[in-house]
Amino acid sequence: MSKRKHDISRRQFLEGSGAVLVAATAGPKLSAQLSSSIQPETGGATREVPSTAIRLVVNGTEHRLEVEDRWTLAEVLRDHLGLTGTKIGCNRGECGACTVLLDGKPVYSCSNLAVWADGREVRTVEGLAHGDQLDPLQRAFVEHDGPQCGFCTSGQLMSARGLLTRNPHPTAREVRAAMTGNICRCSNYNRYVEAVLAASSTRDAKTSDRGAGRSTAPGRRGAKASARAGGA
Amino acid sequence: MSRPSKLTPLKTIGHPTARIDAVERVTGKATYTGDVHLPGMLYARVLRSPHAHARIRQIDASKALALAGVKFVLTHENCSVVWGAGSISGGRQYVDDIKKITRHKRYLFNNPVRFFGEPVAAVAATNRHLAEEAVRLINVDYEVLPFVLDQEAALRPESVKIWPEGNLSPTAKNEMEPEVYRRGNVEEGFRTADFVFEDRYTTTYVHNAQMEPRLCVAGWEGDKLTLYTPTQGTSNCRHDMARDLGIPDEKVRVICKYMGGGFGNKNQNQDADLIAAVLAKETGAPVKLELSRKEDFIGVHGRWPTTQYYKVGVSRDGVLQALQLRGYSGMGPYRKNTGGIGGIELYQCPNVESVTYPVYTNRAVSGNYRAPEFPQGFFGIESMMDDVAYKMKMDPVEFVLKNMTRKSDDEVPYTNYTLEECIRRGAEAFEWKKRWHPPGADPGPIKRGVGMAFMALRSPTGQSSAVIRLDSNGRYTVFVGVTDIGAGAKTTMALIAAEALGVPLSNIEIVWGDTDRCPYSVGESGSRTTDMTGYAVIEAAHDLKRQIAAKGLPKGDNVLIASASPNPTSEGKVRKAFGAHFVEVEVDTELGRVRVLKYLAVQDSGRILNPLTATSQVKGGATQGIGMALHEDLLYDRQTGQPLTTGYYGTRIMTHLDAPEIEVIFIESDDGYGPFGAKCIGEAGIVHAVAAVGNAVFNAIGRRMKDLPITRDKILGALV
Numbered sequence: 001m002s003k004r005k006h007d008i009s010r011r012q013f014l015e016g017s018g019a020v021l022v023a024a025t026a027g028p029k030l031s032a033q034l035s036s037s038i039q040p041e042t043g044g045a046t047r048e049v050p051s052t053a054i055r056l057v058v059n060g061t062e063h064r065l066e067v068e069d070r071w072t073l074a075e076v077l078r079d080h081l082g083l084t085g086t087k088i089g090c091n092r093g094e095c096g097a098c099t100v101l102l103d104g105k106p107v108y109s110c111s112n113l114a115v116w117a118d119g120r121e122v123r124t125v126e127g128l129a130h131g132d133q134l135d136p137l138q139r140a141f142v143e144h145d146g147p148q149c150g151f152c153t154s155g156q157l158m159s160a161r162g163l164l165t166r167n168p169h170p171t172a173r174e175v176r177a178a179m180t181g182n183i184c185r186c187s188n189y190n191r192y193v194e195a196v197l198a199a200s201s202t203r204d205a206k207t208s209d210r211g212a213g214r215s216t217a218p219g220r221r222g223a224k225a226s227a228r229a230g231g232a
Numbered sequence: 233m234s235r236p237s238k239l240t241p242l243k244t245i246g247h248p249t250a251r252i253d254a255v256e257r258v259t260g261k262a263t264y265t266g267d268v269h270l271p272g273m274l275y276a277r278v279l280r281s282p283h284a285h286a287r288i289r290q291i292d293a294s295k296a297l298a299l300a301g302v303k304f305v306l307t308h309e310n311c312s313v314v315w316g317a318g319s320i321s322g323g324r325q326y327v328d329d330i331k332k333i334t335r336h337k338r339y340l341f342n343n344p345v346r347f348f349g350e351p352v353a354a355v356a357a358t359n360r361h362l363a364e365e366a367v368r369l370i371n372v373d374y375e376v377l378p379f380v381l382d383q384e385a386a387l388r389p390e391s392v393k394i395w396p397e398g399n400l401s402p403t404a405k406n407e408m409e410p411e412v413y414r415r416g417n418v419e420e421g422f423r424t425a426d427f428v429f430e431d432r433y434t435t436t437y438v439h440n441a442q443m444e445p446r447l448c449v450a451g452w453e454g455d456k457l458t459l460y461t462p463t464q465g466t467s468n469c470r471h472d473m474a475r476d477l478g479i480p481d482e483k484v485r486v487i488c489k490y491m492g493g494g495f496g497n498k499n500q501n502q503d504a505d506l507i508a509a510v511l512a513k514e515t516g517a518p519v520k521l522e523l524s525r526k527e528d529f530i531g532v533h534g535r536w537p538t539t540q541y542y543k544v545g546v547s548r549d550g551v552l553q554a555l556q557l558r559g560y561s562g563m564g565p566y567r568k569n570t571g572g573i574g575g576i577e578l579y580q581c582p583n584v585e586s587v588t589y590p591v592y593t594n595r596a597v598s599g600n601y602r603a604p605e606f607p608q609g610f611f612g613i614e615s616m617m618d619d620v621a622y623k624m625k626m627d628p629v630e631f632v633l634k635n636m637t638r639k640s641d642d643e644v645p646y647t648n649y650t651l652e653e654c655i656r657r658g659a660e661a662f663e664w665k666k667r668w669h670p671p672g673a674d675p676g677p678i679k680r681g682v683g684m685a686f687m688a689l690r691s692p693t694g695q696s697s698a699v700i701r702l703d704s705n706g707r708y709t710v711f712v713g714v715t716d717i718g719a720g721a722k723t724t725m726a727l728i729a730a731e732a733l734g735v736p737l738s739n740i741e742i743v744w745g746d747t748d749r750c751p752y753s754v755g756e757s758g759s760r761t762t763d764m765t766g767y768a769v770i771e772a773a774h775d776l777k778r779q780i781a782a783k784g785l786p787k788g789d790n791v792l793i794a795s796a797s798p799n800p801t802s803e804g805k806v807r808k809a810f811g812a813h814f815v816e817v818e819v820d821t822e823l824g825r826v827r828v829l830k831y832l833a834v835q836d837s838g839r840i841l842n843p844l845t846a847t848s849q850v851k852g853g854a855t856q857g858i859g860m861a862l863h864e865d866l867l868y869d870r871q872t873g874q875p876l877t878t879g880y881y882g883t884r885i886m887t888h889l890d891a892p893e894i895e896v897i898f899i900e901s902d903d904g905y906g907p908f909g910a911k912c913i914g915e916a917g918i919v920h921a922v923a924a925v926g927n928a929v930f931n932a933i934g935r936r937m938k939d940l941p942i943t944r945d946k947i948l949g950a951l952v
Contacts, residue, residue, distance in 0.1 A: 047299070047365075070361055084267035085260015087492065089443045090525035094880040097443055097492075125260035134258070142254040145844045148852060149718030150257035151443035151492025157258065180888040183880055185441050185493055186718050187855035188848050189891035 054118035058083065059127025067114045074098040074109035077124060085125040085154050089183070096182035099155035100124050106162035108181075125154035128161065136199040137161060144195035148186035156182045160196045168205045172197060239839055239900050244730040244737055245908055248844035251723045252742070253490075253716070262490040266522065268449045268460045274303055276511050276521035277363040278504075279353040279370050280531060281345035284379035284594040284873025285392070288343045288372060291353060296366035301358035303515045305370065308341035308352075311510060315340055317472050317500040318597075319566035322404025323590065325500060326468065328475065330404050336395055338566045340503055340510070344377060346394055346565030347594050348874050349530030351503060356511040356519050379594035379873040383562035384539050386591045394565050394592045401567040401590040411572065413586045415641065418543075421554025421583030425545025428554075429620050432541050435608035435922075435940045437562070437866040438859075439534035440601045441885050444492020446528050450508035451518030457484050461505050462491035464498045465755020467713050470747045472501035477509060485748045488715045495856075496600025497532050498717070499757045504531075529878040533599030534866060536571055537562045540612035545583075550624045552635045554583040557613070561590050564597035571598070574919075575609035578688060579617070579635050580642055594873055596866065600757065602853065603915035606689065607860060607922045611940060614685045614923035619936055622671060628927065629659050629684055637688055640806035646688075647802050647903035650836040651810040654899055655686055658834035661897060662814035672934020677821045680829070681932025685923035686812040689759075691838075691912035693807065693905055695799035696764035697751035698772040700729065702792045704785070708733060710772075711743045712765050713753030719914050720845040721761045727841055728766045728907050732773035751795070759809075759912030762841065766907035771796030802905050809911040810899075811835040813854065813924040819932040821951055824944030826862055826929060828892040833921075836899040838911035843898070846913055851894040853917020859886040860918075861925035863941045884941075 050069045055062065058081060067076055074091075077083045077100070086109055089097030093111040100109045101123040109122075128135040137160050140146070147153040156179060163170060163178040170178065175196045176189075184192065199205055239246075256262040293305040316331040319338035324330050341351055353370050357363040378392040385391055386399040393399060400408050422428050448461035457477070463469040466486040474481040491498065508521040523531060538561050545554035561571035571590030621631035633655060639645055659665070667682045674680050699711040710729045714721040726740040733740075743749055754764045776794035786792050816830040833850050840846045863884035867876045877883045902909025922940070930936050935950040 047362075049361075068361070078267075079269075083260070084263075087264070087444070088266065089445070089492070090880060092525060092879065094525070095443065125258075129259055134255070138255075138258040141258045142250050145250065145254075145848050147251075147254065147257040147718075148720070148845075148848055149443065149493035149716075150262055150490060151264065153257055154260050176888040176891075183443070183885055183887060185443050185495070185856075185885065186848075187852040187859075187886055187891060189855065189886070189888050190851050190893055191848055193888070 052115045054115055056117055057121045059123055069113065069115055071114045072110050073100070073112040073114045073117050073122070076114040077109060077122070083124050083126050087151050087154055089151060095152070096155045096159065097152045099158040099182060101158055101162055104162065104165060106159045125157055128157060135161070136202040136204055137164065137196065140195040140199035144191050144198060146188065146192050146195045148188050152182060152184045156184065156192050163196070164200055164205050169200050239902055242731055242908065244727050245841050246839065246843070249723065249727060249737070249842050251720050251845065252726050253722055264444060264490045264492055265447055265449060265460050265462050265488070266444070270449060270451055270518040273449065273518045273520055274356040274358060274515055275360040275363045276354055276356045276508055276519050277360070277367045278351050278507065278527065279367045280527065281348060281350045281352050283345065283374055283376050284348045285377040285394070286345050286374040287377060288345065288352065289375055290373040292371040293353065295369040295371070296355060299362065299366055299369065301362045302366045303356045304511055306341065306354045306507065306511060308339065308343045311340055313340045313476055313506055313510060314338065315503045315506055316476050318503060318568060321402045321406050321567065323567045323570035324404050325569060333406050335397065335402065335406060336567065340506055347596055349527065349596060351507070351531070354507045354511060356515050360522065381593055381595050381868050381870065381873060383537065383560040383591040383593055386593050387560070387589060394594065399592040401563055401571065401592055410587050410589045411570070413576065414584065416583030418554045418556045418583045418585040422543065422545045425553040426548040427624070428543065428545045429623060430543045431616055431619065431938065432539065433612035433615055433938045434540070435538045435611055437534050437537045437595060437598065438601065438864045439529050439866055439883060440495040440497035441880065441883065442493030442495055442497055445523045445525055446498070446502055446504050446532055447520065447522040448505045448508045449518060449520045450505065450512040452512055455479070455483055457509055458487065459484065459505055459509060460487050462494065462498050463488050463501065464494045464715060464717055464757050465500065465753070466715055466745060466747050467752045468499070468755050469501045469505070473505060473509065476501065476506055485746070488745045491715055491717055494717050495602040496604060496757060499600050499755065502532060526878040529866065530596045530875050533568055533597045535601040535604070535608065536598030538573055538608045538612070540573060540609070542613065542616040544616060544620055546620060546624060550626050550631055550634055552579055552581040555579060555581045557586040559588040561588060562593045562595055562598060563590050564595050565592050566597050568597055568599035569604055572605035573609040573612070574606040575613035577641065578610070578613065578637055578686070580637055582642070595868065596875060602856065603689065603919045606919040607857060610685065610687060610920050611922040611926060614920065615926050615936065615938065618683070618927045618930065627668065629655065629664055632686060636686060644806050647805045647807045647905055648901050650899055650901055651686065651688060654810050654812045654834045654836055657897065657899060658812040658814050658832055662832045664814060667816060668931065671931050674932060678818050679821055679932040680816060680818050681928050681930065682814065682816045683924050683927025683929070683931055684812060684814050685920035685927060687916065687920040688808045688810050689912060689916050689919055691763060691807045691809045692760065693767070693800045693802050694754060694760065694764045695797065696754045696768040697795070697797040698765060698768040699751055699793065699795040700772045700776050702776060702786055704787050704790060706739055707741060708735060708739055709741045709743055710769060711750045712769065713744070713747065713750040714761055714765055715745045715756055717756040719756065719849055720842065721756060723845065724762050724766060724841055725769055728769045729773055731908070732770045733776065759914040759916065762910050763906045763912065766910065767800060768796050768798055770907050771798045800905065807903065807905055807911065809837045809913065809916050811916055811920065813920050815924045815928045817925065817928040817932055819929060819947060821933065824947040826942065826947070828858055828925065831892050831894045832897070833894060833917060834897045834899060835916060836901055837913040837916055838906060839900055839902050839909040840898050841908065841910050846898070847896045849913050850896045850917040853915065854894045854921045855886050855891050857918040857921020858925055859884070861922040861940065861942055863943055865941050
């Protein structure tokens, strides 16, 4: 890949595409709590990396973290909270493997900076089951052979969870439309649709959405629009 | 899915069974390579060439090295490791002797660089952002060279030479000759034929685009390397790593538990594995090297693009007399695979000649992608034959039934033969006669059309190994060197073991994906794991049953251990799976858009061991084939030699909204070979899908689409 001097960094890119919207809506202020950390290395040029203290509620558990401003939500979940069930397939908002629920809505966690999620509720695949009791979607994914390689599965599950929460009994067409931001290169699309429809016919299709908040404050929509999974 | 079967039912095999690891996969607990984190781990990134062809005059990494936390920079100046599987004469990837003689060695870092995206340097640093920043600080002075992208143009005398010997890639004997197959005499055949047709078809570079980009974690303990990497063959990867690094095989441990697909992208070792291993050695710390999606698209490999010239001679009654192919395969600047063009073997014909030129170009490197040489070749020849049938005023299905293969190379019998049954059953279930109409006859503007294509695909037997341990609690632990690319190898091995041992599935535990714990396995490529490693599991189970009969069940701390390393043959016969796809499309003649309305896949893959996962495999293959037919392409800018569509959006991978319902019918058979008669399935779904879609488009609009992908602009252009 070309690494020319004018290449922009992830932070610059994400800010260019979304941060303006964040500032314009009720999202967290990027300037709030701004602090800096110095790379703890010696023996060479050191770089100041801006970081921010944030509060995340992940799968019902509160975390207070000092995050570098350039870290994505996916990165923080995987590398800093050990929640590796969320996968990174493209790291650029194309494939949906990293889909999580942010305040109940499916978003691409690779395309949201962690600082944007300050004060918000995140739900990942690890938070779907209730102890040993799988979510109806997880049960249906097992029975209908949803995952082949399984790499897109967490994202498919979270998009489907978001769909069933707002529309507990979707049609096949609605399932496809809601999940089309989740690519499956094994191309097990038929199976995923079957599974979501099967889960939607169970009694607890909607009610399983415990824990994570379902706040859909209209003011936040703008911030998420650039990183919505599916929703065609 | 329906399964008409005359086979004797089995107890565990043949029933829809959820994957034994499905819960891990839906709860996020399955551990993929990216989830591995070792203490003190460094992160690596690769600087790649921004030119399609250039000589490196100088690399200045001083600014990168001056950054605190940057530990090492590798370039061609301080690393001369040869990546053996990266370029091989003849493209014979598993043969060490050929790797020794090959003239066109591929180093981890080459000078000149020969394609956009070729590694120029690699950095190890304390975190990934720092590594990315360091890569941006490396200054490279390039002398930009002329380049060539097209495989036919590259063979013209005026073309730039990518290698001193020219752009024809050498054979396995290092001779600059095309790959040739002949039987009969084609010139004589064309002389006696009543009609002769000629045409040209092209296919493009299609990327595997598996969900998990290539990455690895490498760490050394003393002189032993442990490599976590998504590889489709842990045994082959280990051997490749050891050979390339000049250490014994036992000094390498390869671990791959779960992997996010591959479709051939993850065979053997990858340069990323070697780069991480070398960086880990140099820095004394474990190294994680992650490729971005774009790097995976341009830095690993995809399906080779082809140009195919066909000449076909037929008699007045529509029987093939002569069949000739002259083909060109674009390999990129390194030969990672054969560059073959499959398809000639699908037809019965007395006079056949196939001449294929594997050609070096300055595109991204080509290699394995699900049935490496078949979907592109089957598209060419089955489109050509569909066109011949049309010109001969014959129903395409009748033409196929008259001319399809009945013996391998018209000579060697198949272990069993169900091709005709697949086609007839498919035509009946699809209501072919009712749906078919003369090409372009639908008045439109949205025109419907139907198409059909068939396949016969190699399903070889061969060597693999398995070990089974029985303890006094009645646990059967099966050790197999498989990885689980997504086809469900673990579950399949457990089903086979349970059936062969006559015990419940829940008594079986699988140990897999670790070369220090598991014996050799052929690897998840070429649709061989079920056939070969599955057969080894049966043999090991038989051994265990003999031991139980002789010694009784183990008691206390005792265990029984059985093993097998069979290398079965099909006794002089040729083993193939058969199938036929039938598809109905609608083409919007005002917008050029194609939609698949109905898709039927009829498949004989021998006995179906697990109808649930087998059906998923066929559906997935067919859906990928539709994408290849209609929109997938790695487009290049002809002025700069830069790839333009290096991601999911650009290359237009199939999505939920694109994917039609795929109906699957299995015709089951047991030819007496393979585990309980199972044949290949993983690649069998895609090979003829592309041609079936193309033929349906022809039937809809009455214009033959000869260049993949069949995008809107091409359809609108054809209709002008």
